[in-house]
Amino acid sequence: MRRTDPEGHGPVRYGPPLPDDGLPVLPELAAVLAAAAGRAESEPIGGGDALLEAACGYWGRRGLPTEPGQAVAGPGAPALLLALTFALGGDVLVPRPCAAWWAPYARLLGRPVFHVATPAESGGVPDPYALLETVRRVRAEGGDPRLLVLSVADDPTATVAPPEVLHETVEAATGEGLHLVSDETWRDTVHAPHDTVLVSPAEMLPERVTVVTDLAGAHLPPGWPAAIARFPAHDAGNGLHARVLDVLTALGARVAGPVALAAAYALAEPEPVTARIAATVRLHARVAAAAHTAAVKAGALARPPRAGRHLYIDLGPLRAGLSARGVGDAQDLEDHLAARLGMPAPGGHRFGDDLAALRVRLSTGPLLAGTDEERAECMSSPSPLELPHVQRALIHLKSVFDDLRDEAQRREPPR
Known part of the structure; x- marks a missing residue:
């Protein structure tokens, strides 16, 4: 029998983590965490006021005005995606290839996952025609596709999807009634920001897109788990926001108090x-x-x-x-x-x-x-x-x- 190392490989026990930066922790960030080490109280489910206000400021500076009632924080993006997948129900669509942590949470909930081909120029965003074909095939076979997960700045391909490709895919998803989760973990790591146009799907379709950002992408060390999610405003997102909080409550998925303070500091983006x-x-x-x-x-x-x-x-x-x-x-x-x-x-x-x-x-x-x-x-x-x-x-x-x-x-x- 091949590959029997007890912890080495396998679909359950082995999953590649987010790539870390290989660098020492920023001293100012470490000082914030150290100063909060004596904090005994628990962070509320979904994040405290300071963290949510900082998240709103972060999105606002990126052209996504956000109120605290649209935001949620959790101990890493996987917990938020698990809650979203449960809250939305139905089958899940993802590009091929996609981030290693997306599909396991749907399968954990017993939800079918369907991979969709990406265009030649970039990964992270499904080809719009392949998306339409996949949705119609799944429905013809009795499935119920409801959720599309994508990433404009992509793990694993390290590409950035052009706005015109993203726009066509968003239109295709809208026409089929899908809700989109935009994983924007890597949006702040674009190598040539002056030469690369990065547009969030939430700018194109604010009423049907939830944004998820794991702060290990650019702001925090991977060992300090924290992530934020931005929901559509008003009625379009209120119900989903509430259902996600219910799931996080059931999981006891809180951001650790000292990490929450470090995350709020990082999201405020001081010099x-x-x-x-x-x-x-x-x-x-x-x-x-x-x-x-x-x-x-x-x-x-x-x-x-x-x-x-x-x-x-x-x-x-x-x-x-x-x-x-x-x-x-x-x-x-x-x-x-x-x-x-x-x-x-x-x-x-x-x-x-x-x-x-x-x-x-x-x-x-x-x-x-x-x-x-x-x-x-x-x-x-x-x-x-x-x-x-x-x-x-x-x-x-x-x-x-x-x-x-x-x-x-x-x-x-x-x-």
């Missing part, structure tokens, strides 16, 4: 937070670009990363070389690359992709790994890719890809 986010985005954009270049030069396929701290690579062109090493599917690829690279390399099947496809998501955070001093130096160096520990990591990554290319070339039949 230390905004400067840190901007510097982190610049750093990871450079590392992601270097990793993308290494993969593509070796013959792999990958869209250029435009957001986040990761990239999604298709090693199908190197299948001959991988087959010679016993790699036949995405799980084999995950095992092989994780061992060779010494870092997590979740296969595409973790994100709803075809198991037979040789695709993998790599995170840039592990390429910055080192001592606390070395990681801090990444933030201040004008040439972070030339720092010895980062350079070593990138050279190793390139050598692994080059070895696979060379092996594939040796296996090619003579012409």
Whole structure:
């Protein structure tokens, strides 16, 4: 029997976490958390006033005016998506591939999940024609599709969907009566914000879109779980807001008190937070670009990363070389690359992709790994890719890809 490691893999016990930034915690943020360590009272279900007001300010600065009655906070985006899925009912539609944590919560509730193909230029948002076809097929087979989950700035593909593609998909979803959940965890990590137009579906269809943002995307360390959700205004969202609070109450899903204060501080976006986010985005954009270049030069396929701290690579062109090493599917690829690279390399099947496809998501955070001093130096160096520990990591990554290319070339039949 293969792959029997007790905690290593599997659809239940193993799920790739959100890519972290690989950097020390912002000192000002750590100070807020430390000052709140003596706080004994519990944060209310759905978030206290200070946290919800900060969330409203955050959305308002992004063109989404929000009242506190439209907002909810929870201990991470998974808890909020679980509550939303339960509250909305029906079947769930997601793009292929999609964030690894989206589908398990629907399946946990016994809700069917249907994957929809994405357009060639980006992931995260289903192709509108494929969406219409999938909805009609599901209904013809007796299903009840009600919820579409999408992400404009995407995990795992690290792409940003163009507004015109998003608009067509939103129109298609509206015509079919779907409610949309827009996962905007990575919206503040766009690599070239002056050259990239990012539009939230909630700007296009405010009455049918709920926005969910996990603060581990840009504002908080992953070990401090907190997320916020923005519901449609007035009657369109009041009932859903109430049902979600009911579910969070049943789960006891509160944000920890000290974390709530840190989250409110981060969402207010004082200068230390905004400067840190901007510097982190610049750093990871450079590392992601270097990793993308290494993969593509070796013959792999990958869209250029435009957001986040990761990239999604298709090693199908190197299948001959991988087959010679016993790699036949995405799980084999995950095992092989994780061992060779010494870092997590979740296969595409973790994100709803075809198991037979040789695709993998790599995170840039592990390429910055080192001592606390070395990681801090990444933030201040004008040439972070030339720092010895980062350079070593990138050279190793390139050598692994080059070895696979060379092996594939040796296996090619003579012409």
